[in-house]
Structures are given as C-alpha cells and as structure tokens.
Amino acid sequence: MSRQARLMFFSPEKRLANAIILFVITTLFYFFGASLRLIDELSLFWPLNAVLAAVFVRNPFLNRAAYYFIACGAMVLFDAMTTRWGWQSLVINLSNMVFIIIMARLLLRYSRARDENNWAVNAFNLFYFCLIASVLSSLVGSIGFMGPSGDYRQFLPLFADWFSEQFSTGVLMMPLLLMAKWPQWSKWPAFHLSTLYPLAGTIVSVLASMVIGGAGSLTFPLPALIWCAIRYPLPITALITFLTGGIEITLVAHSMVEMHHNHPLVVNEMFSARLGIATMAICPLIVSVSVDAIKRLIQQTSLRADYDYLTGVYSRSGLYEALKIKAPLMHKPAQKLCVMLLDIDYFKRINDSFGHECGDVVLSAFAAQLSKVVGDNGLVARLGGEEFVVVCSTDSEEQGYGIAEKIRQSTELTAFRYQQQTLFITVSIGLAAMTPEKQTLHDAFNSLLAEADKYLYLSKRNGRNQTSNAAVEELTIDS
C-alpha cells in the first residue's frame, strides 16, 4: 500500500507531534464514547479502544511505554475533569489499556508479518484476538471496578456487559480501522446501478429485522452482507458490516428490534445480541478476505503464465494476450506487422561446454539485450528453448529488416559473462511481414509466424548469424 494511500498521521521521527496527536485522538474518542453512555458508567459503544489499538498496529513505532502512558494519561485526565470517579477511573482506563495493548501486540505479532501490504486482516485471527483482549480487559475492569468490598453477585452481569461491548465493538470496528485509506477515485470502476444491489439488500434486511423483530431477525442482513463481500472491495465490506452491526446494536438497545415482546430489555439479551452480531459480522469479512486472496492468486497465476519464468519476457500465451490488448494500440492500419523468429546458434554447445546453468544465464542476458534493442516498439516473447519472437509494427518491411539486423549485430557484438568466462553468441533470424487487412492481428501473426519459421530455416541453412525474409529467399533461388 503506498504511503499516500494509507492514512498517515504519525512519523517515527516526530516524537512530540506523535505524543500530541495521540493525546488529541484519545481525548476526542473518549469524549465521543462518553457521550454515548447508556446506563451510568457503561457505554453502548466504546470506540476508543478499537481506534487506539488500530493506531498502535498501523504505527508499530508507537508501541512504547511512553506512548501507552500518554494515551492512558489522556483518559484519566478526561475523567478527572468530567467525573468524580476517583480510583475507579484508574481501573476503567487500565482495562481500556489492557484491550488496546493486547490487541495491538497480538495483531503486530501474528498478522502483519504475513502480509505487509494489506495489514492482513486475517478475519479468524482478528476474531480470536478480540475475544482474548476483551475477556482480559473486562476481567480487569469488572474485578477492579467492584473492588474488594463489592457485591460479587453483580460480577457476572457487569463482566458480561463489559465483555460483550468490547468484543462486538472490536470485531465491528477493527477491520475497518486497519484497512482505512484515502479512496483512490481514479482506480474505481465505472458505476452501474447494479453495483448498489448488495447495499440495497443490506438496508432492506435491516429494515426487515426491525419490522419482524425477535432474536433471529438479527441475522437477516447476513446474506446481503456476504453478497457485499463478494461484490465490493474488502475495506468497503468492512465499512458496510461495521455500519450494519452498529445500527443493529443501537436498534436492539432502543427496543426497535424487539427480542421479547412486552418485556423491557435486560442485560442478558443485550449480551446475547452483541455476541450474535459480532459473530455475524465476521462472516462477510471471512468471505471478503477469501475473495481477495482468490483474486490475488488468479492475478499471480496469470502473471506466471504470461511471462517466461527464466527471462522475464512474454511467454507464448502472454504474447497472444499482448497481441489482443497491446498490439492494437501500437499498430496503425497502414503499417506492416513484422514477425521475427530468432534462434540462438549452436546453443547446445554452450550447455555442453559450460553447463546448463551458464546456458540459462546466457538466455536471460540475451532476452534482456533483445528487449533493450526492441524497446517500446515491439513485443518480445520466448517461445521455448533458445527460440524467441519479436513482433513490431513498421512503415515498411525494410524497416523491419533493419530492426532484425540491429538485433543480430548487437547480439554478435555483446560479450555475455558467466562467472570468469566471456562468451559470444550469434543469432539466426527469419522475418515475415504483411499489412493485415481483413485479418485480426492474432490471425496475421499466426500466418507470419509460420512464414518466419521457413525463413529462419533458410538462415540456418545458409550458415547462421543472418536475417532471411522473402527478398533473401528470392535471391537464394535466383542464385
């Protein structure tokens, strides 16, 4: 991911600026969380912990005691100015820090190394890391909050509420926070109305869960979210999933999705709803991560198929793809399509005298030299063994012949090096050219390749290290 595309607020060199920004972010989100408080101390959503954990994951250099201290200090200071919690504030904020530090450390240790470019939201890992961080931080929070003289019958409901909030907010927010980047509008595909269908499906299913109600209705958006995961990029899926989960939690908390008709909302139901929503939220992400991985695999496989592994020039299949995509841009209607078939002379001797590895080095250096001479004026491919093909568009066949000769002469003059050895090679070339009229470039190429093969044979037969084409063939026949 490029520096510009990622959201960058921190820098390893600017420690004071880092400290100030961290302090401001902590205070802002603390304020936001505090304004969402539902019942006394507890919050419906507490986004600060997920936000700070993501900040520490995205900026590994911030993972130092001093920065942890600043974040915790900002929280305690906010409480000191806005509440009368006293020591309880220390416990609550310590529990926040437990979540933040455990989450950041686990993600940095197990996810980042695997995929440097994607901040690897391995959805399974994220789910379990959130679980571990939430259990530990809620334990610290609820035990500390009750204190030694607390009524321990209250422990379980307190722990359940604390844990389910941390866990659901973490699972819903972390993927989005870890992947957030400035949108690159230029890379967005053209808009079609059908693009909105999965989003519309999600909205309709959230509305349906409001109308129908009951615990089961919370899973209504799942199919639509999975549809989103298949259609949209990973960060967009993370955003929609986050919004859907957040809306559902709010609806349940405000009894707009009824879990039990005619019964007021009790903590256990909230606990169950939050866990259910968090579990549902991870499903589209798992699909999205898998779709992303499959897409990358397809990209890698086609890259492998399109390029020759040894020399880096096009493979045979890659050349046919390039003829479809690149050649029409390069070829003007009145121009000649020139196909040169090249075969290194006596290549077997190089293998026999210096070994197969030396042969590979020569093939690779020859391909590099060939690409340099042809430049942007043509396509270079390796058909197999020591046989290469060059396709270019020229104003005349003579011009094509000129390029072929330039290749041949530069090959003859190049000293190829392998270990302490200096080797010289020559190449024989067959050249065929035509102005494709009704034929596609692909068909024209196929017939020119067969013709060039005939002229290559002529070059070999006439002593190698030469270029042959129709004109040379005529001369040979005449003489």
Ligand SMILES: Nc1nc2c(ncn2[C@@H]2O[C@H](COP(=O)(O)OP(=O)(O)OP(=O)(O)O)[C@@H](O)[C@H]2O)c(=O)[nH]1
């Ligand atoms: N090192 C290496 N050798 C290869 C590769 N592919 C094919 N070869 C060798 O290339 C040689 C081609 O030999 P021949 O077809 O007899 O042709 P030549 O020796 O070049 O002789 P002429 O083409 O008639 O000038 C064989 O020894 C193959 O084993 C490769 O990827 N690497």
